[in-house]
Amino acid sequence: MTLIRQKGWGDHLDSALDAGIDFVTENLILTRVIGLLLVGGIGLTTRGIISLIANQSNKALEAIRDEKIATLKDELKSLTEISSENKGRFHRTNEAIKAMITNLTPDITQLTPEQLTTIGIRDNVQNNQIYIVLLCVRKILELDQNLQYGEIGKDNERWQEFSDAIRKYQEAKGANTPDGVIDEGGRTQKWLEEDIRNQCLNPPDGG
Structure with a gap:
């Protein structure tokens, strides 16, 4: 007989991670999520947890993108600025x-x-x-x-x-x-x- 275990929110979270959510600041994001779960029993749903993590990841990606753009602009300026x-x-x-x-x-x-x-x-x-x-x-x-x-x-x-x-x-x-x-x-x-x-x-x- 094959037993199929019902998935809990932790399993869904693991699946989301495996599906390719890109954690640029993984440790920081997980720390925030765990903290939210432990403080006050806020009762986040699985969808809410994944959404929160994805939002944090997107913000981190945007920050890195902006930093790279700024660096590129500085490099271009150094190339064109008169010697x-x-x-x-x-x-x-x-x-x-x-x-x-x-x-x-x-x-x-x-x-x-x-x-x-x-x-x-x-x-x-x-x-x-x-x-x-x-x-x-x-x-x-x-x-x-x-x-x-x-x-x-x-x-x-x-x-x-x-x-x-x-x-x-x-x-x-x-x-x-x-x-x-x-x-x-x-x-x-x-x-x-x-x-x-x-x-x-x-x-x-x-x-």
Whole structure:
């Protein structure tokens, strides 16, 4: 004769565990469940026990997932954040561009609103010499106008894109040692200023 023992709540709990409930923090979860069973005789049903354990497990999994996402974001940031070497190269270039803004401002202020419109400067930025010079720099270097100059000094990839364009420009100008950097008072700065005056700030009528 075969005897079949009636399963109790403990058997159902074991079955649930065997079915694949993933306990990331197994010891902590079981401790909480046992504590709930022992304190106050709360009378949890089998379904309630399994639900409680599953909820705790899900919370633990979500916490681990969030931690991994945060770690991945930090790793990506470390890969893209501008290096100290590139930061120094950007600083040199930025100083040269600030000097260019100063030197080109008289040329910009001599242009009428109509002339500025003709060369592609919108009405709302015609008094912004910084914007105009940076627009012209991107134009001469054949860069996408959507490239934000403020981001170049923060991101390795954006700096590299900007630096490669400078290097290509230097090579086209016949520089002996193209290095992808604009130095204040250097030949690359002077070349750019000249080309901006002749090509970017020069309306079609020559005026």
